[in-house]
Amino acid sequence: MAYVKWSLGTLEAFCTDVFKAFGFGEEDGRRITDVLLTADLYGIESHGMQRMVRYHKGIAKGTIHVDARPEIVFETPVSAVVDGHSGMGQLVGAFAMEKAIEKALASGIGIVTVRESNHYGISGYYAKMAAERGLMGFSCTNSEAIMVPTFSRKAMIGSNPIAVAVPADPHPFFFDASTSVVTRGKLEMYNKTGTPLPAGWALDENGAPCDDAPRVLANIVGKKGGGIMPLGGSEEALGSHKGYGWGMVAELFSSILSLGVTSDRCCTFPDKTGICHGFAAIDPAIFGDPRAIREHFSDYLRRLREAPKAEGRDRIYTHGEKEVEAAADRRANGVPVNDGTMVELLDLCNYLKLDFASYFPGYAPPAFTGFAGNY
Numbered sequence: 266m267a268y269v270k271w272s273l274g275t276l277e278a279f280c281t282d283v284f285k286a287f288g289f290g291e292e293d294g295r296r297i298t299d300v301l302l303t304a305d306l307y308g309i310e311s312h313g314m315q316r317m318v319r320y321h322k323g324i325a326k327g328t329i330h331v332d333a334r335p336e337i338v339f340e341t342p343v344s345a346v347v348d349g350h351s352g353m354g355q356l357v358g359a360f361a362m363e364k365a366i367e368k369a370l371a372s373g374i375g376i377v378t379v380r381e382s383n384h385y386g387i388s389g390y391y392a393k394m395a396a397e398r399g400l401m402g403f404s405c406t407n408s409e410a411i412m413v414p415t416f417s418r419k420a421m422i423g424s425n426p427i428a429v430a431v432p433a434d435p436h437p438f439f440f441d442a443s444t445s446v447v448t449r450g451k452l453e454m455y456n457k458t459g460t461p462l463p464a465g466w467a468l469d470e471n472g473a474p475c476d477d478a479p480r481v482l483a484n485i486v487g488k489k490g491g492g493i494m495p496l497g498g499s500e501e502a503l504g505s506h507k508g509y510g511w512g513m514v515a516e517l518f519s520s521i522l523s524l525g526v527t528s529d530r531c532c533t534f535p536d537k538t539g540i541c542h543g544f545a546a547i548d549p550a551i552f553g554d555p556r557a558i559r560e561h562f563s564d565y566l567r568r569l570r571e572a573p574k575a576e577g578r579d580r581i582y583t584h585g586e587k588e589v590e591a592a593a594d595r596r597a598n599g600v601p602v603n604d605g606t607m608v609e610l611l612d613l614c615n616y617l618k619l620d621f622a623s624y625f626p627g628y629a630p631p632a633f634t635g636f637a638g639n640y
Contacts, residue, residue, distance in 0.1 A: 269607065269628060270599030276302055276314065279610070279624040283317060286617040287324055288331040293356055300355040300386040303393075305602075306595050307588040309441075311450025312387045315457075315606040318613060319384070320353070328538050329353055329383050335360045343372050346523050347379045351537040354385030354406075362391040362404065362544045369400050369546035378518060379542040380525030384408065388428035389441030389588075395546040396430035396437045399555065403545035404428045405515040409532035411485050412445040412512055413492045415505040418472025420485060420492030423528040424448045425515035430585075432549075434563040439585030444512035445493045449485065452478050452493070457605030465498050467491070474499075488533075518543030604631045 277298055284294035305313030323329035333352030337345050345364055349357035361377045368375025385391075388404040395402025408423030426448070428441035446466050455462055461476040469475035470490035484491045496508025519541035520527045526539025533539075549555040566583045574581060595601075602610075608630050614621035622628075 267631075268601040268603050270601050271625065272599055273302065273306070273596055275624060276305070276600055276602075280314065280317070282619060282624075283613065283617065286619060287321065289353070293353070296359055297353060297355045300359075300390050302600070303390050304387045305600050306592040307387070307389075308591040308595075309387055310601075310603070311448055311454055314602060315453065315609070316384070316386070316450070318609045321613060321616075323383060323538070327536050328532075328534070335379075335382075337364070343368055343374050343376060345375075345377045347377060349379055349382035351381055351383065354383035354540065354542075357382040358385035358391050358404075358406075358542055358544075359394070361542060362394050362402070362546070365544045365546040366395055366398055366400060369395070369548045370398070373548045373551035375544075375546045377544045378523040378525075379544070380520070380523035380539075381537060382540050382542055383538050384540060385542060387441055388426040389430060389439055391542075391544055392428040392430035392441070393437070393439060396432050396439070398546075399432055399548075401432075401547040401549060402428075402430040403547075404543070405518050406540065406542045407516050407519045407526075407528045407531060408540055409449075409485070409538070410528045411449050411492045412495055412509070412528075413468050413472070413499070415495060415499065415501060415509045418468065418470070419490050421529045422495075422509070422512040422516065423531065424493070425512040425519075425528065427511065427515050431562065432555075432559050433566055433585075434559070436589045437585055438562070438566065438583065439588055442496075444496050444508050444515060446496055446498065446508070447493060449482070449493070452482055454603075456482060457603065465494065467493050468499065472499075515543070518545075 280298040281294045284297050301313050324331060330351045333350040335352060335357045336348045338348050339346040347361045357379060361379050365375035365377040385406055388406060391404035392402035405427045407425050410420040410422060411424055412422040413420050424443040424445045426443040431438040456478040462478050467475050467481040468491045470484050475481055481491060495505050497504030499505050516527060523541050525541035531539045549558045569583050570581050572581055611621050611630055
């Protein structure tokens, strides 16, 4: 499937107008847009603009409450529990991480757990919020069950990503990864392009390997069994139990500490998803001189990049490099959006009575119906 590039400014204008049409205020719309387009800038297409249709469906269904405001329901000097009241996940997530940052700046550490939220985009966005303030940041979330535990044939855990961001030079350490082999969004991208899934990604309803993205997605939605493998695949020999275990760590900091909805029950309610998040911010100053710690870490990252290369390889990356370089390229040369997502955005504009051509002049959609479908 073909891609077309648009300037970041074009996409920002489009997204903010769409979220305004959804009913969000200007400031909230900018925050949601920033989370989505940060994903697209970093090359994490599965969590960027292509999620907009999913959010609209959540609003229409009543699982995302546009007017909801997060509420602190339990608090200590270093911790808090937030009830998101089924608000937009990006807004709930930013509120909770700001609270964690506030506590870390005052007490050295802040840990905030969230219940009753929604999909919040890339976990790394919130960890990065802390790193931008000179803190170590942590973020995780549960989600609708898509991960099949080792030796099972039923999805019981979400993609449950974990992200960590730490100040360093010449750019922050930035690690953001699902604890499943891939996310549901990646399967959605393969579905749009009609491409078979790579081996080792997914299981069918009987627990057998499956490369059919539509079948796996339909099984996840219909709770028919199967789903995505844990990081490490489906066998202990390659570390399946490790991905399964890391998924449970994310569950602990999100749904368990918050007394929220666990992944196996997320998205089973008529009026909420129940998705939960976890956040932490740590001030390096509680361990000594933060500048010395930053220099020490930066030097180690440099040595990693300069380590001997494997045959045929000319570069070793440290976490965050690819994102920085991708963002610089996309800011200069445009953000790629695939035709399948463009058709969804066209369908969305038609539903919201927005002038698609005014945002994307000259774009001719391919000759097939949109994947959004139900408008």
